Amino acid sequence: MTFIILTSTFLASILWIEQEHAREKFLSLKNSIEASFLRKLDDEAALLSSHLFFISNSSCFQNAWRRQDRQALLACSGPVFQQMQAFFQVSELNYVTDDFNYFLRVNEPSRYGDSERGRVVHRAANTGELSYGLEISQRGQLLLIIAKPWHFENSTPGFIEMKIDISDAIHEVAAVQNVDLFAFIEKPEINRALWEQEANRSGSDYGWEFLENHIVTIGDPLSFPNKQKHFFDGHVIEDEEPAINYRDKERSYSLGKFPLLDEAGRYIGHIGIILDNTEEQIAIWGLFGRFLTLFLVAGSILFLLFVRYLGRIDQRLATVYRDLHQEITERKRMEISLRKLSSAVEQGASAVVITTDRGEIEYVNPRFKEVTGYSLDEIRGKTPRILRSGETQADIYEDLWNTISAGRHWVGDLHNRKKSGDLYWSHLSISPITADSGKITNYVAVSEDVTELKSAHEQMERLAFYDTLTELPNRRLFKDRLEWAIKDASRKGSSVALLFLDLDHFKHVNDTLGHEAGDLLLKSVARTLTKSVRGNDTVARLGGDEFTILLTDIQSPSAARKVAEKILQSLRSPVHLEGKEVTITTSIGITLGPEDGTHADALMKYADLAMYKAKETSESSTS
Helix, strand or coil: CHHHHHHHHHHHHHHHHHHHHHHHHHHHHHHHHHHHHHHHHHHHHHHHHHHHHHHHCCHHHHHHHHCCCHHHHHHHHHHHHHHHHHHHCEEEEEEEECCCEEEEECCCCCCCCCECCCHHHHHHHHHCCCEEEEEECCCCCEEEEEEEEEEECCEEEEEEEEEEECHHHHHHHHHHHCCEEEEEEEHHHCCHHHHHHHHHHHCCCCCHHHCCCEEEECCCCCCCCHHHHHHHHHCCCCCCCCEEEEEECCEEEEEEEEEEECCCCCEEEEEEEEEECHHHHHHHHHHHHHHHHHHHHHCHHHHHHHHHHHHHHHHHHHHHHHHHHHHHHHHHHHHHHHHHHHHHHHCCCCEEEEEECCCCEEEECHHHHHHHCCCHHHHCCCCHHHHECCCCCHHHHHHHHHHHHCCCCEEEEEEEECCCCCEEEEEEEEEEEECCCCCEEEEEEEEEECHHHHHHHHHHHHHHHECCCCCCECHHHHHHHHHHHHHHHHHHCCEEEEEEEEECCHHHHHHHHCHHHHHHHHHHHHHHHHHCCCCCCEEEEEECCEEEEEEEEECCHHHHHHHHHHHHHHHCCCEEECCEEECCCEEEEEEEECCCCCCHHHHHHHHHHHHHHHHHHCCCCEC
8 A cells, every 4th residue: 555655656746747847848938939039029120220221321212302202212212122021021111201191101102191100100209219119000910110210411301111020030939949939919909990801802711700809910810820729719828827738639738928019018919839748748658657667676765866866857957958948049040140131231232341440341242343343352451542532532531530430420422433443423321330348340331332323413403503505504593693692792892793795686697597507606605705704703694695794893883894895895706607707796784783783683684774775875885
């Protein structure tokens, strides 16, 4: 009888010890999974925030945003969004105005103007810094939202928002930890109308009434893993109960969960954990058999030794298992993150350079060679001075080094030279990398070739402010210069003179010699007028055969009249057009500012009237 009691006690003790060991190991695994999941979200947010940084500092995005040009912004964002989808499964890339309305949804460009009601963007607005957190879409998807304010010229015109479905993050943690993970979202958090609309569109068999108090989501929230849903529906885990065990036919499982919180710390659901521990249970029962045989042979002595030392052995094994598991998990997580970051840099659309704290080049990506012609082997150990062209002012380089040496970020444009000798414009963004001690260890430079953009901008500016035939300032530019000259003369107590003239019988030249001859005549007059005035004066063509001249710092009306007489004398020289000699006559109207008027429109009107008065007197005269 005593032997039976001892045997029963022995078996019960073994069972209790193994069950407690399995329970503690599962709880340790649950805590490790939760920590890995939160680290994964932090890693994803940090990785995507670096891309938001590159986007917000790209000249293409800045120029499009500054002009409020949705089509140009979409053209810049489309390739970036496709690349982010391929590498990181980003589901949305959005631009939000400073009044929290969507300016552009890259994946749905036709839809804009919606109000942004999420907490992440509003938190970024309140803090002025990058913000991220979990949110639930109205159709039941778990999304990681990253939002960054877009700063420009001491203002915040809006925000860049990126959304990523965290299904891959859950899959990755599950693969590393060798468990099944599922996100359970509370049913009241979901918009029923959107749910049923999506269910009808996809032909899903799981309607709203099929759901109980929650939905299970991995990827598409309308796709249900039946077995896992059945486990959790039939075995509800209370908040105060960290884990339960469950048997399904010949299989044994441990079930657990940890909460999901949104950016504001509100409970929105939980992550369910399913661990198949069938093999472990089989091993335990096999161990029972071996221990029973040993007990029958060795008796009570071995039983006492087992009770004494098993606790220590079990504790040591649990410690070794936990440390080894954490080390393997961390190594796998770091390898995955490094592969993604390396691939993004190697295949990025921007040129990337990494230097030492002394500016010696350690790394360049393939895009850098495409832009400059230099490979890494050619410039490793050298400094970026190899790209200097001599066209950039020295004070810009001084400001650059003072800024990054102080540990701050620098952004600007440099006029550089390629290996071939060709000049190009580079929009450059440089950031220091610091160690935990705060000491700068490296610099990272991200640049884009903006030569074509600069050239297009200069061409647009020339078309907007200069006459295409004579290359003189047009009416718009001349009027701006006149307004400024009048204000400057008022401050200095000096005067400006406005000369207004047109060519006599210019229509006759066009009719008899043709428009090409007329164009040549206008060019000749433009050159003559430009030579007749000082370098700080302005000659402009208003249109047709009308020209104006702005004379600054005029001491008296007679000085302006002398210039007008000089112009009349210069224009009397014959001009040869189409084999014929043409003599030009004109009349010049003169007015002074600010004596005759304090606004450009008034002075131009008075000068025009003075010119017609001169014409009534005689040709080639002034008034």
